Amino acid sequence: MLRAARTTALLLMLLASGTPTAVAQGIATDDPRSVRIIDGDSLQIDGRVIALAGIDAPEIGQRCEYDNIAWTCGLDSAHDLRKHVILGRGPLRCRVRSLRADGSREAVCTLGELDLAVIQLESGMAVATEDAPRGYRSVETQAREAGLGIWHSRFDPPAAWREAVRERPQKDPGCMLRARREADGRRLYYTLFDAAFEEVRADPRSIVYCSDDNARADGYRRPGEDAGE
Amino acid sequence: MRDRDIGGLPGLDTVLYALGWLLVILAAAMLVPLLVDLAVANPDWMGFLGSSGITAFFGIALILSQRRRGHGLSLRAAFLLTASSWLVTGFFAALPFKLGGYNLSLTDAVFEAVSAMTTTGSTVITGLDLAPPGFLLWRSLLQWVGGIGIIVMALVLLPFLRIGGMQLFRSESSDRSEKVLPTTAEFVRRLVTIYVALTLFLAIALRLAGMQAFDAINHAFTSIATGGFSTRDASIAAFDSKPVQLVLLLGMLMGGLPYARYVGLAAGRAELFFRDSQIRTFLGFLFLLCGGVALWLMLARGRGPADALLAASFNLVSIVTTTGYSSEDYTLWGAPAVALVLAITVVGGCTGSTAGGIKIFRFEILWIATREYLIQLFLPNRISSPRYAGKPVTGQVIIAVLSYVFLFIGSWGLLTVLLGALGLDLVTAVSAAATTLANVGPGLGPIIGPSGNFAALGDGVKWVLLLAMLLGRLEFFTLLVLFHPQFWRR
Numbered sequence A: 001m002l003r004a005a006r007t008t009a010l011l012l013m014l015l016a017s018g019t020p021t022a023v024a025q026g027i028a029t030d031d032p033r034s035v036r037i038i039d040g041d042s043l044q045i046d047g048r049v050i051a052l053a054g055i056d057a058p059e060i061g062q063r064c065e066y067d068n069i070a071w072t073c074g075l076d077s078a079h080d081l082r083k084h085v086i087l088g089r090g091p092l093r094c095r096v097r098s099l100r101a102d103g104s105r106e107a108v109c110t111l112g113e114l115d116l117a118v119i120q121l122e123s124g125m126a127v128a129t130e131d132a133p134r135g136y137r138s139v140e141t142q143a144r145e146a147g148l149g150i151w152h153s154r155f156d157p158p159a160a161w162r163e164a165v166r167e168r169p170q171k172d173p174g175c176m177l178r179a180r181r182e183a184d185g186r187r188l189y190y191t192l193f194d195a196a197f198e199e200v201r202a203d204p205r206s207i208v209y210c211s212d213d214n215a216r217a218d219g220y221r222r223p224g225e226d227a228g229e
Numbered sequence B: 001m002r003d004r005d006i007g008g009l010p011g012l013d014t015v016l017y018a019l020g021w022l023l024v025i026l027a028a029a030m031l032v033p034l035l036v037d038l039a040v041a042n043p044d045w046m047g048f049l050g051s052s053g054i055t056a057f058f059g060i061a062l063i064l065s066q067r068r069r070g071h072g073l074s075l076r077a078a079f080l081l082t083a084s085s086w087l088v089t090g091f092f093a094a095l096p097f098k099l100g101g102y103n104l105s106l107t108d109a110v111f112e113a114v115s116a117m118t119t120t121g122s123t124v125i126t127g128l129d130l131a132p133p134g135f136l137l138w139r140s141l142l143q144w145v146g147g148i149g150i151i152v153m154a155l156v157l158l159p160f161l162r163i164g165g166m167q168l169f170r171s172e173s174s175d176r177s178e179k180v181l182p183t184t185a186e187f188v189r190r191l192v193t194i195y196v197a198l199t200l201f202l203a204i205a206l207r208l209a210g211m212q213a214f215d216a217i218n219h220a221f222t223s224i225a226t227g228g229f230s231t232r233d234a235s236i237a238a239f240d241s242k243p244v245q246l247v248l249l250l251g252m253l254m255g256g257l258p259y260a261r262y263v264g265l266a267a268g269r270a271e272l273f274f275r276d277s278q279i280r281t282f283l284g285f286l287f288l289l290c291g292g293v294a295l296w297l298m299l300a301r302g303r304g305p306a307d308a309l310l311a312a313s314f315n316l317v318s319i320v321t322t323t324g325y326s327s328e329d330y331t332l333w334g335a336p337a338v339a340l341v342l343a344i345t346v347v348g349g350c351t352g353s354t355a356g357g358i359k360i361f362r363f364e365i366l367w368i369a370t371r372e373y374l375i376q377l378f379l380p381n382r383i384s385s386p387r388y389a390g391k392p393v394t395g396q397v398i399i400a401v402l403s404y405v406f407l408f409i410g411s412w413g414l415l416t417v418l419l420g421a422l423g424l425d426l427v428t429a430v431s432a433a434a435t436t437l438a439n440v441g442p443g444l445g446p447i448i449g450p451s452g453n454f455a456a457l458g459d460g461v462k463w464v465l466l467l468a469m470l471l472g473r474l475e476f477f478t479l480l481v482l483f484h485p486q487f488w489r490r
Helices: A002-016 A073-088 A116-122 A134-145 A158-167 A197-202 A212-217 B012-029 B031-039 B045-065 B075-093 B095-099 B106-117 B133-160 B166-172 B184-208 B213-224 B235-239 B242-256 B259-266 B270-274 B277-301 B305-320 B335-345 B360-378 B395-421 B426-437 B459-473 B477-483
Strands: A025-029 A036-039 A042-045 A048-052 A064-066 A069-071 A092-099 A105-111 A177-181 A187-191 A207-209
Touching: A025 A042, A025 A105, A036 A073, A036 A187, A048 A116, A073 A105, A073 A116, A073 B235, A105 A116, A116 A134, A158 A212, A177 A197, A177 A212, A187 A197, A187 A212, A207 A212, B012 B031, B012 B045, B012 B075, B031 B045, B031 B133, B045 B075, B045 B095, B045 B133, B075 B095, B075 B106, B075 B459, B075 B477, B095 B106, B095 B133, B106 B133, B106 B459, B133 B184, B133 B213, B184 B213, B184 B242, B184 B259, B213 B242, B235 B242, B242 B277, B242 B305, B259 B270, B277 B305, B277 B335, B277 B360, B305 B335, B335 B426, B360 B395, B395 B426, B395 B459, B395 B477, B426 B459
Parallel strands: A048 A105
Antiparallel strands: A025 A092, A036 A042, A042 A048, A064 A069, A092 A105, A177 A187, A177 A207
16 A cells, blocks of 8 residues: 555656656557567557656666676666566556657556556666656665665666767677668667567677667667657 | 494484485486587586586595495484585585576575575576576476475485485474385385376476477476476466466475375375365365455456456465466555465465475464363363374474474564665565565565566575575474584584
């Protein structure tokens, strides 16, 4: 009960903090298995790419360091989000707050009474963004103090890591994102959760990306993605 | 012929000798996933080779260092062998996790191995869907072995090594089942045969239900062992198959029943099975529990009857049998369901099964004791001789059960406080303590609940939890006696 009340309060705060250009739009699905996970803070429902508002998860190719081991925190964050979505059994509802320049939508997504962003923060698999509501920050603080997830490791903030990675060629085969120009001219990027990923990965024409944001910034889009508003 | 003493403890040489053989067997078991990885050209086979070599080295060294043969096993040595076999094999079983491609930290490797061998099923691994086959098979194989207990392997070995020990089996298990066969060795042989037969049956059934062969074998291992490891991050939800859920439901139920009764069934003593009080109580409890929750899901959550019944049955049987599979995130059913799940986490299966928890037998004894005490309050001169399964329920039995329950609840409380001090929130701390002591697997909440895992937790928390798994699996006393100074004196 307390948890549901906290989640509702966080949602109201987040929605109220939306920018003047917030798009009051709902995206929903009753079948979470149809949702495609992109990374720990991004997913695709039908043709819409959604970035969970208020959080930033390690990028898919990012690693965090603990005990001299560089572990795949970005990949693990994505796997965790996927697991929550599959086991949640739906419905998954997203309330769009804004449209980004790259065509994705920033939204608050809930599975039943649970806010997906809060779930990622609680288990330490994402950080709260600067514009996140105070409630998100307190959840992040709890996870940090308990040393959960990425907080028991050394890691670069995802935003800084993205920028650093943009500066250098991305050749790390551990980055589970591949992009290529399709035969019909479309520029698409695939994650390891896509059925076509292995085929694309084996294609010598495909390009390695360690961050979906960087792929989108270079003009690549998800298979089946709408052109956007 | 007296046992050779080492350091004041009679029979320590026997313990070391038996441990050596356990390690040799473990080293041989590592060759199975090695061969699987070789077959698919996965380089992890080198990690298994190295692990097998190291484990075999220590095993052979222990064997060769103890040259006596044909001695008995004293009571204290039996306790020591039981506890040390889990501790030692747990650590060596972690080697492939450390030396293989996953390169887990020491903490994570030991946690995963102990979770497997104690058939707890809490995992620190993410990305199971993409994990190499040898790695997945090792996890499942460890659970299968743990299910019947390294102790049973020791019992199979002991006749061959001319070391007797029915007291060993009793010291590890809370089983109070009567013997149905004349000798321990024969009993254990039948036990292992039945265990293997049930595993094969489940593997075939899962294949027929639509699982790929590799997944079917792995889930047959982990369901009969009531361990709960899956080859998928999303557990059984990933398969999205009602036939698979039904077969696994059967497997979990079979794993949660007393194996002595299967031995009796195979020996033509079916009446022992059908008249067993524990089996009746266990199945009756599950019937009421699953039926009640299914009804609630229909009325309060608007789910269809078949869907509600399957969801309730699968997930609740999974928890009560301490398996830990999930077909959905049942914590999303609502607060009443969450409270119920926490309560039934500690119930457990039947004594003499692969399940953990407090166990049905103890609740029956406590019920008998409470009923007798209640009657004595208004009939103080009444003389009664309560019985259970045809045997007298003596004061010693009641004291043993009460002591166990006291230790369980006390440990639960202490662990909760300790985990809270290490930074966990209340729901995570309470459920983590319960699920590891009872060897269930998933806890509650988004971090360690059915849609979470234990990877996110800090090292200190993981060490506390894996010790809790061992404490629960060894039913407290087997481990605690080692801490009593008198245990080590001549």
